[in-house]
Amino acid sequence: MEEDIRYAPLSALQHLVYCERQCALIHLERVWLDNRLTAEGNVLHEKTHQEGVESRPGIGIARGLQVVSQTCRLMGQCDVVEFHGRRGRGGGAPRWESVQPVEYKRGRPKSHEADRVQLCAQALCLEEMLAMPVTAGALFYGEPRRRTPVAFTPELRATTLAAVDRLHRLLDGEITPPAVYRAALCRGCSLLDVCLPRRRETPGRVSIWFGETLQHLLEEG
Amino acid sequence: MQQYLNTLFVTLEGAWLRKQGEAVEVRVEGDTRLRVPLHNLDGIVCLGWDIGASAQLMAACAEGGITLSFCTPHGHFLAAATGFAQGNVLLRREQYRRADREAASLAIAGNCVAAKIANARTSLQRARRDRPEAAGDAPLADAVEQLGNALRGVTRARDADTLRGEEGNAAHQYFSVFNHLLSGGDPEITFSGRNRRPPLDPVNALLSFLYALLGHDCRSALEAAGLDAAVGFFHRDRPGRPSLALDLMEEFRPVLADRLALSLINRKQVTSADFEKRENGAVLLREESRKKILVAWQERKKEELTHPFLGEKMTYGLLPHIQARLLARHLRGDLDAYPAFLWR
Numbered sequence: 001m002e003e004d005i006r007y008a009p010l011s012a013l014q015h016l017v018y019c020e021r022q023c024a025l026i027h028l029e030r031v032w033l034d035n036r037l038t039a040e041g042n043v044l045h046e047k048t049h050q051e052g053v054e055s056r057p058g059i060g061i062a063r064g065l066q067v068v069s070q071t072c073r074l075m076g077q078c079d080v081v082e083f084h085g086r087r088g089r090g091g092g093a094p095r096w097e098s099v100q101p102v103e104y105k106r107g108r109p110k111s112h113e114a115d116r117v118q119l120c121a122q123a124l125c126l127e128e129m130l131a132m133p134v135t136a137g138a139l140f141y142g143e144p145r146r147r148t149p150v151a152f153t154p155e156l157r158a159t160t161l162a163a164v165d166r167l168h169r170l171l172d173g174e175i176t177p178p179a180v181y182r183a184a185l186c187r188g189c190s191l192l193d194v195c196l197p198r199r200r201e202t203p204g205r206v207s208i209w210f211g212e213t214l215q216h217l218l219e220e221g
Numbered sequence: 222m223q224q225y226l227n228t229l230f231v232t233l234e235g236a237w238l239r240k241q242g243e244a245v246e247v248r249v250e251g252d253t254r255l256r257v258p259l260h261n262l263d264g265i266v267c268l269g270w271d272i273g274a275s276a277q278l279m280a281a282c283a284e285g286g287i288t289l290s291f292c293t294p295h296g297h298f299l300a301a302a303t304g305f306a307q308g309n310v311l312l313r314r315e316q317y318r319r320a321d322r323e324a325a326s327l328a329i330a331g332n333c334v335a336a337k338i339a340n341a342r343t344s345l346q347r348a349r350r351d352r353p354e355a356a357g358d359a360p361l362a363d364a365v366e367q368l369g370n371a372l373r374g375v376t377r378a379r380d381a382d383t384l385r386g387e388e389g390n391a392a393h394q395y396f397s398v399f400n401h402l403l404s405g406g407d408p409e410i411t412f413s414g415r416n417r418r419p420p421l422d423p424v425n426a427l428l429s430f431l432y433a434l435l436g437h438d439c440r441s442a443l444e445a446a447g448l449d450a451a452v453g454f455f456h457r458d459r460p461g462r463p464s465l466a467l468d469l470m471e472e473f474r475p476v477l478a479d480r481l482a483l484s485l486i487n488r489k490q491v492t493s494a495d496f497e498k499r500e501n502g503a504v505l506l507r508e509e510s511r512k513k514i515l516v517a518w519q520e521r522k523k524e525e526l527t528h529p530f531l532g533e534k535m536t537y538g539l540l541p542h543i544q545a546r547l548l549a550r551h552l553r554g555d556l557d558a559y560p561a562f563l564w565r
Contacts, residue, residue: 028311029312029447029553030447174311176553193543194546196531204557205556205557206530206551206556206557206558206559206560207557207558209530209560210332210335210558210560210561210563211376213529213563214335214339214372214376214563217339217342217343217563217565218369218372218373220346
């Protein structure tokens with residue numbers, strides 16, 4: 001029998017911080033809608049997820065690296081992990097002075113925490129796998145094409161661990177939370193048409209609507 | 222509202238489809254004939270016996286929720302490429318539970334059938350309003366009256382057999398006056414009742430072809446919403462029958478398929494020259510004509526309407542997707558009933 005420990009995907013963490021309902025629709029109800037934004041994101045990722053390692057003197061770059069954390073029950077892929085300051089081989093594997101996850105994102109730097117939390121979760125995975133501290137990473141936004149450094153401060157780590165906890169509770173509970181309309185977030189969401197956040201249904205509303213509409217059609221002629 | 226995504230129809234025998242970057246490429250004898258970005262598509266339908274697709278393309282379609290189907294040249298479903306089942310197993314379990322409960326099934330089936338009859342009636346009403354010569358047409362007025370009675374019967378139905386009886390009666394009434402809606406077309410095209418397997422006249426051949434296309438759209442919309450297209454609430458399960466797709470089709474038949482058939486004939490876009498008769502009496506659409514109808518079907522799907530329940534503007538092509546999701550929301554308990562599509 002297959003072991004029954006459920007790992008959550010790293011990407012789900014980003015969805016959760018953006019919106020719990022979006023996270024539930026994608027990961028519990030498995031709704032998937034490609035919109036222009038995610039399609040562009042996929043092309044951007046396509047470039048970075050060609051697996052492999054390239055080395056320049058003193059720096060290693062791994063693309064599409066699979067990472068996992070047993071303690072957080074998280075798994076996923078890093079776009080890019082940079083290894084700096086090689087220190088020879090201790091016990092076969094190379095040792096590095098510092099390791100940095102770099103995540104590629106479409107568009108502009110966001111005001112919400114989702115991207116930073118996802119990056120911090122990658123750092124938690126890397127720390128566990130490599131048994132070394134990971135203190136900083138970077139987000140690379142498509143416009144303007146530049147790197148935004150991210151320090152994994154105690155505050156960001158606490159936010160991330162709290163989000164991991166909420167994520168597991170949501171996935172274990174298997175209940176999709178009701179919609180709350182927040183214009184700034186909902187407008188940029190690819191699941192707007194599935195979620196329909198502006199429609200708060202009152203009990204019995206559909207039956208009443210259907211009956212009244214039929215009656216109206218019959219009376220018209 | 223979300224953009225309407227296109228269906229790519231491939232009718233060229235010998236075509237080979239493969240994934241190139243983020244696009245699907247259609248190749249014939251090694252020449253690339255067409256490239257379409259995958260994120261512009263919600264479906265790929267191959268109509269032919271000798272059309273193939275690469276494993277990589279099948280995987281990309283399954284991953285991206287693009288339905289990839291293989292059909293006969295006449296649009297009858299043969300096979301589809303699917304990945305791991307889409308959607309949520311909890312939702313499908315709820316679907317099966319409801320399908321096993323008579324009252325819950327009847328509530329959904331009743332709304333599907335009511336919407337079908339109401340939409341057929343609206344279609345006849347429109348014909349009476351739009352054409353002066355139809356205003357004094359007594360059989361047409363009578364059929365509208367009869368459909369109204371059937372609709373009242375459906376809303377009072379307490380069991381599935383009563384529902385089926387009203388539906389059969391309404392369908393008979395509707396098709397008995399369907400030829401009153403033909404005007405200005407090729408005089409050789411006449412209609413004397415619905416028949417199929419095989420269709421025996423051009424109108425039936427055209428309806429059968431359009432229903433096959435509509436059925437494909439409904440089946441893929443249900444699967445995309447995470448539902449099982451084979452387990453219905455009105456149509457009884459039979460091996461190999463997409464019962465839920467047939468349920469969902471009911472409300473759209475008069476609106477999407479029947480009206481398109483009528484306008485193609487009445488505008489002489491389709492004439493008797495588009496059909497061939499076989500030895501067994503079957504009447505079939507010619508190959509070139511089928512392509513013409515696929516184009517008309519796509520154009521029809523781009524037209525806009527305001528959704529009666531949601532009040533949002535959208536294209537006709539999105540309707541099956543929207544209704545499939547509304548049905549899923551009803552099954553999950555977000556909506557107290559299934560708001561079937563009532564055409565206004």
